Amino acid sequence: MDILVIFLSLGLLMFFAYRGYSVIFFAPVFAVLAGVLSGLSPLPAYTELFMPKTVAFVKNFFPLFMLGAVLGKVMEDSGSAKKIALLIIRGLGKERAVMSVITTCVVLVYGGVSTHVVAFAVYPLAAALFREADYPKRLIPACIGFGSWSVAMDALPGTPQIQNLIPTKYFGTTAYAAPMTGIIAALILYVGGIAYMEYRRKKLVAAGEGYGTGHTNEPDPKAVDSGNLPSGFVAVLPLLVVLIGNFMFTKWIPTWDPSILKGYTTGVTIQTITGIWALIVALCLAIIVCVTMNYKKFEKVGGLGKCSQVAVLGSLLAIMNTGSEVGYGNVIATLPGFKSVAAFLMSVHIGDSPLLSEALMVNAIAGMTGSASGGLGIAMDLMGKTYLDWGIRAGVNPEVLHRIASLASGGMDTLPHNGAVITLLAICGLTHKQSYRDIFALTLFKTGVAFLMVALVMIFGIV
Secondary structure: OOOHHHHHHHHHHHHHHHHOOHHHHHHHHHHHHHHHOOOOOOOOHHHHHHHHHHHHHHHHHHHHHEEEEEEHHHHOOHHHHHHHHEEEEHOOOHHHHHHHHHHHHHHHHHHOOOOHHHHHHHHHHHHHHHHHOOOOOOHHHHHHHHHHHHHHHHHOOOOHHHHHHHHHHHHHOOOOHHHHHHHHHHHHHHHHHHHHHHHHHHHHHOOOOOOOOOOOOOHHHHHHOOOOOOOOHHHHHHHHHHHHHHHHHHHHHHOHHHHHHHHHHHOOOOHHHHHHHHHHHHHHHHHHHHHHHOOOHHHHHHHHHHHHHHHHHHHHHHHHHHHHHHHHHHHHOHHHHHHHHHHHHHHOOOOOOOHHHHHHHHHHHHHHOOOOHHHHHHHHHHHHHHHHHHHOOOOOOHHHHHHHHHHOOOOOHHHHHHHHHHHHHHHHOOOOHHHHHHHHHHHHHHHHHHHHHHHHHHHHHHO
């Protein structure tokens, strides 16, 4: 009965999220429902269990959500994102439309543009490219989604995305944790994802399917025009600032002085916070560079005021959705049923290593919540210290714990109720029925790669 209560609550949350209802509102509703059915009082479950973890997540990671969204918006409004996409598209050619779209998303995400923003910048160009090549439009969401939510989101070392930063607070690592593990995973993902999408494209084209007609939300056919865009150097410069700045402030700048935290009672240590500080500084510098180099272009889109307002409002929605899922997970974690599930997942391991258990735990919670960052945040908050202590006893490098956790978060999170999937399909003017099959296939592939890396790490000891 205890476990049934959890699955009832999760099922309702997934159903309502899939139907487009606000997770910010319904996550606490179904968390409290599960609590009441398990014997908790409703108001304490909300104010003392749900809200503290929601607020803590917002406190820890809002700067990254906000700055990533602002960078994405100034890149979009300045034409920099479009210029980068055009350079890649024209370099690879329309016959490699699938690779062009995936690669463009990888570059933008690795350069610091929020995964929530990339689809808005890339979709018009992807649609124009697929239409010109007469490739099926229904493949576009899978290409954009895979490029945004896999290689550069959690695999490549140094990526500035939140899924790569959350583990730093629990394992005392940096964004560059386990570089070889990350690079190998990224190569497998990139090659395998493109191979699958090319297979699907060739199969559909051979069956006589083209771009199609009567689509909704079709972009301007002139989306690939390059008039009045910044130069390639100016467009790429902000992304380079993020990558180089993040590396310098993480690796090269003299050790951060622990005394600067003296007097603060938040409980953070210099080892757990410097990764976030480094990225905050790098993103701020990138935004300043992009705005300075393209200042006049913002006048045509309503000015910097409107640009920043749209970006910040979007980041508020994104982090509150994720924070609500983390708060939901904290309520669920106190229930007897979850303790049984957690005990089972903790018992699944090979030898003394916690890696398999960690991958299962993170992946399961990410799938349940429909959020990579939300699932990762919940799993790390609940089990991060346990996995770290277990890993130390078993001789597992904390960097590997970090990378496997990040990779696992981007697995089953993209089930149909995932907010990013729903938004992406809406942007592309397509439905789950038309396009989700390929998104799901890549979801299974991405999930499999995380467990493949667990095996490779355990067999070959790569870090």
